[in-house]
Amino acid sequence: MAVIAALGGLLFGYDTGVISGALLFIQRSFELTAGQESTVTAMLLVGAAIGAFLGGRVADTLGRRGTILLGALGFIIGSIWCAFASSVFELGAARTLLGVCIGGVSIVVPMYISEMAPTHVRGRLVSLNSLMIVIGQLVAFLTNSALAASGSWRLMLGLGAVPAVVLLVGMLILPDTPAYLIREGKPGKALAVMRQMHGPDAELDQAAVAEASASADQRAAERAALKTPWVRRTVVIAMLIGVTQQxxxxxxxxxxxxxxxxxxxxxxxxxxxTSILIGTASVISCAVGMSIIDKVGRRRMLIIGLIGCAASLLVLAPVYGLSKDSAVGSVASLALMTVFIVFQQAAVSVATWLLISEIVPNEARGLGMGLAGLALWVANWFVAQAFLPMVEAVGGAWSFFFFAVTGAIALVFTLRAVPETSGKTLAEVREYMMAAAR
Known part of the structure; x- marks a missing residue:
């Protein structure tokens, strides 16, 4: 169940990663400017911001399974559309559709897994989605490399339809979650799913029943809760943690x-x-980070990651500036990019969503998570849209230095505002955030 659902994460990773290699060949076909290259990349992120913000509400209407099925269908259509795009505008529109699907599944797949999985393995199975994202990026990089000699960017983008078909077929044989079935007034079917997933003696647990109480009234209550100062402060911190990752x-x-x-x-x-090295380092680092975060602590991992990211970029900036037509300089630049990715994926990325999910209080959980996801994707869009024009304007070295500075600012924010949630119950985290706001 978790592997099939987490194929949504793999598609997330594939469609965000495949553009890195395809863009070099797309540029040749359409003679793109730096701004157009950034736009083709960033339109996916515009769609993702929309999909992330609306994903929860769609899941309440169509069900978790129905929303993932709709996303899988969108992935198939978007991938094939990309492969046959005849203009930059058409390619951008197809990438926007893929982005809406990415944003939606980024919210709904973890929701689906968490509502289906037994408590004692829930954390590991939900984290599987994060691992599948970086695996999807590595698959994209390997695909790009295999097709690099032919320069077939259309095939690079179109192959995203293959795992989407597997996701579609897989979700057709899986049931919806007990929480959604209870909400739809089908407790008998919900109990049958519980026993199918957890054994013949399973009963509907309180978490499923509580989840079923979420409604339009609950969403109105969440909006009202944001008027409470400590809740509003906590949601803002969660949003800024999302921005910190980007x-x-x-x-x-x-x-x-x-x-x-x-x-x-x-x-x-x-x-x-070169992207194969970065993708491989990303997968290994993510797996290592997932295995140690409970021992090291979320806040400490984020701090270590931000220090490592800023330091590696600070060294990369002058090295890259001196790397023009230098084999040694190119290898050193690639090595430093890889070091940066290790710190990012092992620490910053692993800690980000876990911290967000733990600090957003139940009073505004759905809306707060949606706002945090929206903030993360908007920041992601800004980085993707601005990066190549910035490189063209001031050069790669100064662009990397800029991100070293913004990473240092994010570190200051983390030291001052982000709590340590490791080893605390959600109730204890809630009490801490209330006290911190006084």
């Missing part, structure tokens, strides 16, 4: 590393291959 410049490297390596003298084909 202002390190992580996705500038994930999306544009081949483009940046191409600018310092590597051939187009060789530049595409």
């Amino acid at each position: 202002v390190t410049g992580a996705n500038a490297i994930m999306y544009f590393a081949p483009t940046m390596m191409n600018k310092v003298g590597l051939s187009t084909e060789s530049s595409v291959y």
